[in-house]
Amino acid sequence: MKRLADSINFNDREESENKNKKRVTKIKSAAQLQEEIIGKDVQKVVEKKDNTLNVQLLRSIMDSYLSDGANSELITTYIPDIVALLHQQDCLESIIADHSQDKLIQQWVTRVSTMVKVGHGRLTLALYLLLETIRVCDYDLMLQHTDQWIRILTGLSTPSTNNNNNKSSDSTLNSRDYITSIMALSLLVEKASKWNDLRRAIVVNATLQQIFTTITLSLSSQQQTQQSFDNQQSKISSLIALKTLFVSLTSSMRPYLARTESIAYPLLLKPDPKIQECAASLIGSLSLSVSLASSDLYWDVAVQRLIIELHHHVSIFYQGVEENSKQQQQSEDYPKTVVMPASNKIGAGEDAILTQLNHLANVELPKLPNSANNLFHTQQRLQAFNGLINCLISILTSTTQSACSIPIDPIIKLICRILNTGFTQIRSRLEYSDIVYAQLVAVIGHLHQYSYQLISVMSQCFRKALLPYSKTISSLLLRPLRMRESYSNSQIQLQVYQCILDVIESLGSSCTDTSNTSTIDNVDSTHLHNPIANEIRTIALQVASKVLLYCGSCLSILSSSNNNSNNNSNSNNGNILRFELDQTVLSLLLKCQQLQQTKRQSAVYQDSSYSDYKYRAALYSCLSASVLRPIGSLPPVLPYALRLLTIGMNDEHPKVRSKCSKGLAISQSLIHPQVPNLQAPPMTSISLSQLSGGSGSSTTNGHSxxxxxxxxxxxxxxxxxxxxxxxxxxxxxNNNDDDDEEEEEEExxxxxxxxxxxxxxxxxDDDNKEDQDNVEDDDDEEEEEDDDDDNTTxxxxxxxxxxxxxxxxxxxxxxxxxxxxxxxxxxxxxxxxxxxxxxxxxxxxxDLEDDEDEDLPDLVDEPPSSEEDDQ
Known part of the structure; x- marks a missing residue:
């Protein structure tokens, strides 16, 4: 009974404790809810105060600038200030979000809409205010006024097309207002496409047709009477608005694809580079309107069309420069017509795709004059070539809805044709084309620059897909480094190094493959001393650092100066490319630090490339990359790196100091590793007997x-x-029974x-001596104590x-x-x-004394001799 009573009392206590806990939690939750309610009320009060200020500001704008008695001429000068007031504390956006101010918003929209008319004195202000309203409006406001705004904006161009006889300033739309209306219309379509019901309302044939006609008004060739829209800014705005339509509406723009192609492709040959860039960007987004199954076919035909046109321009430029036999033989290999895709790639019921591809293959481009003797015609053709290259780059870099395969082989053939014809061919050929020699040199330089730009973009886009072409690309990039005098323009040299840098970064460690070893030979250490622009020297060091980082451990090949010798002599030659790179980087850093310490304020240091922090940072990055990729057969760079990076920590520029701190941390982690270095393989393999503790040869790696x-x-x-x-x-x-117990314990x-x-x-020997001492000194206690002191010492x-x-x-x-x-x-x-x-x-x-006596600058001064290698 007693146990039962105790258990009942225990259960009662637990229930009471649980109830008390629940009460405490309820009290806490109630207090928290009350605090949250109070916080929300305070926030609402603050928002109401803010909204009251915003409402007063909006009402003052309506009364001052949107009333009938306002001066129209002065208002145009205040448009940026009025727009800034609407942006202040999100004035218009906060009022639209507050549903208690719906009447005020309706008044605002009504007044702005009534002012959007051709001939109104405040049309420019109304268009800007309508643009800001569309930018911050919500779904409810869009649902109410989308149709009205589309009708107003598309109706602005109607008086200018119908009333051609009356070309007064009151009845025509100027170019600035037309650009603003196009911006508002494209923004309206982009925002309405986020909701399906509003998108369906826009996609209706009549509405979308009006929008497309209004946007392409400045681009259509049929509109010759209206000259106010035929300028650069109007065309650029129309091209940007067209791209917005294709990106927002995607497949709904398929009926307008053919018309857009007819408008965009001829603009690639215009001399204006901005229009070329906008047209190329528009062409890059046209695949969004094509179905997913046919997007790769569309890009295949588009690339072929551009390649054919580029080959046509190259043939005119190189007429008389290429050899006749090669020109006749290669002209058969170059494409002249677009090869349509096979019928098995197109599914049943997709006949519309064939019509789209046929129209794309037969797009008419403006014909340029074939005579190249005129300087103006040559410059015009060169600008057209630039537009076609930009379009090809835009296609390669554009995003698609699905993975698309782009033909790489014809692009590589085009690049090889351009780069294979250099300045040596011009000197060797006696019969030139109609182009003047100096002009032809400039044209070839521009063509080579476009080719390097195309290689750089391809390496960034395709990356490992370019491995089958790595030998070809490496040979093309190695040629200008061997013939440095060929390019007098520093921009082309800078483009070459940038292209090499992109190729090495894209391929990575794959360029150290046995079949692709020629890629790592693209950096000549002597080019770092070339007296050219400082930017080229800096990017040359960046290329060297990337080479050391990605394939530094595989650089145990011979220098480019010894590539023509036999393999037997190459194996015995000690002139190694990696040794040259390490030696050059160390010598440059030693000279840089010497000048910084002694002659920092002198003209020798200020006029040199060492005064540029980018150049110094590139030098230290090369040193860090060399430390990370050691080669066992070469002297290590690590002891030099510790000294140089420690001194570099005192550099005046923070970016250089950060580079040095990173490199110093890497060097210290290699000297004092927390874990075994698993990346660097040992020089000899580890046998099982060594792992089990048996006999075997020891590895040379101390950290193995x-x-x-x-x-x-x-x-x-x-x-x-x-x-x-x-x-x-x-x-x-224990067996010694003759001695006493005390003596046994001491012994x-x-x-x-x-x-x-x-x-x-x-x-x-020590035990025998101790036994003799103990037997002789049993009687004399003083001698025994002396012997004990001797034994302890x-x-x-x-x-x-x-x-x-x-x-x-x-x-x-x-x-x-x-x-x-x-x-x-x-x-x-x-x-x-x-x-x-x-x-x-x-x-x-x-050995330690010998190591301390070693002279570190031996690596910098003397290369390894051939006799040591033979030994």
Whole structure:
């Protein structure tokens, strides 16, 4: 009964505690809810105060600038200020979000809409205010006024087309208002496309037709009478608005694809670069209106069409420069017509795709004059070539709804044709084309620059897909580095290095493949000293750092100056490309730091490239990359890097200091690794016997796994020897019955100290000496105390010797290779171990002295000789 009562009381206590906890939580939750309600009320009050200020501001704008009595001429000068007031504290957006101010918003929209008329004095202000209203409006306001705004904006161009006879300023729409109306119309379509019901309302044939006609009014060739829209800004705005339509409405713009192609492609040959860029951007977004299944077919035909036109321009430029036999042979390989895709790639019921592809293949481009003797005609054709290249780059970099395959092979053939014709062909050929020699040199320089730009973009887009063409690309990029005098223009040289940098970054470590080793030969160390622009020197160092970072450990090939020699002589030659790069970087850094310390304020330092922080940062990045990718057959750069990076931490520029701090952290982590270095493979393979503690050859890598296991085995053998000797001495002490108990304890303690601390090789001699001393000094207590002092000093000296020998033995790899010895063999070989430890310690001290005497700048001054390599 007592237990039952206790259990009942315990349960009652638990229930009461749970109720109290629930009450406390309820009180807390109620307090939190009350605080949240109070916070919301305070926030509402603040918002109401803010909205009251915004409402007053909006009403003052309506009364001052949107009333009938306002001066129209002065208002046009205040338009930027009025728009800034609407942006202040999100004035218009906060009022639209507040549904209690719907009447005010309706008044605002009504007044602005009534002012959007041709001939109104405040039309420009009304268009800007309508543009701001569309930008911040919500779904409810869009649902109410989308149709009205589309009708108003598309109706602005109607008076200008119908009333051609009355061309007064009151009845025509000027170019600035037309651009603003197009911007508002494209923004309206872009925002309405986010909601499906509003998008369906816009996609109706009549509405979308009006929008498309209004936007393309400045681009249509049929509209010749209206000259106010035929300017650069109107065309650029129309092209941007068309791209917005294709990006927002996607497949709904398919009925207008053919008309857009007829408008955009001829603009690529215009001399204006801005119009060319906008047209190329528009062409890059046309695939969004095509179905997913036919997008790759569309791009295939588009690329073929551009390649054919580019080959046509190249043939005119190189007429008379290319050899006749090659020109006739290669003209057959160059495409002249677009090859349509096979019928099996097009599904059933998709006949509309064939019509679209046929229209794209037969798009008419304006014909330029074939005579190249005129400077103006040559410049015009060169600008057209630039527009076609920009369009091809836009196609390569544009985003698609699905993965599309683009033909790479015809693009590579075009690049090879352009770059294979250089300045040497012009000098060797006696019969030139009608182009003047100086003009032809400039044209070839521009064509080469466009080709390098195309290679750079392709490497960034396709990356590893360019591996089959890596040999071709590397040979094309290596040619201008070998013939540096060919490009006098610094921009082309800068483009070459930028192209090499992009190719190495895109291919990465794949360029170190055995089949693609020619890619890593693209950097000539002597080019770093070339007296050209500082930007080219800086980007050359950046290329060198990328080469060292991605394929630095595979640079044990011969220099480019020795590529023509035989393989047998190459194997014995010590002139290694990696050694040249390391030597050049170290010498440049040493000279840079020397000038910084001694002649920082002098003209020698200020006029040199070392004064540029970008150049210094590139030098330190090269050094860090060289440290990360060592080669075993070459002298290490790590000791030099520690000194140079430590000094570089005191540089005046923060970016250079950050580079040095990163490189110094990398170097210190390599010297004192927290974990074994798993990336750097050992020079020799690790056998299973070494891992198990057996006999075998030790690895040359001091941080390898076998060395750690051998250290553990050596400690185990040392502990076994110590324990066995300790047991033998204890047995001898227990069997000695003639001595007294006190003397036995003293002798046992001395023996323990001697066994644990003295040298293993002198144990027996020390024990015999101690026994003789104890027998002779039994009667004389003073002599016994003196002998005890001598023994303690001897133990101290022997312990220091033993600990020093242990330290040297722990880092001796020759001892780690020995197998584990038994107790008998270990006791017999103790004398040998003591002698070997002393010899090893002497050798290591000599090695340390030799290392301290080494002169670090030997790597900078002298390359490795061929005799050392033969040895």
């Amino acid at each position: 796994l076998s060395g750690v296991n051998q250290q553990d085995d050596f400690m185990k053998t040392f502990q076994q020897i110590e324990s066995s000797n300790y047991q033998q001495q204890m047995n001898e002490i 046992g303690s001395k023996d323990k100290l001697d066994i644990s601390l003295n040298d293993l090789s002198d144990e027996e 001897k133990t101290k000296t022997t312990t220091t010797n033993l600990m020093s020998n242990m330290k040297t033995n722990l880092f001796d790899q020759s001892l780690f290779n020995k197998p584990v010895l038994s107790t008998k063999e270990s006791s017999n070989n103790t004398t040998k171990s003591s002698t070997t430890t002393t010899l090893i310690s002497k050798k290591q001290e000599d």
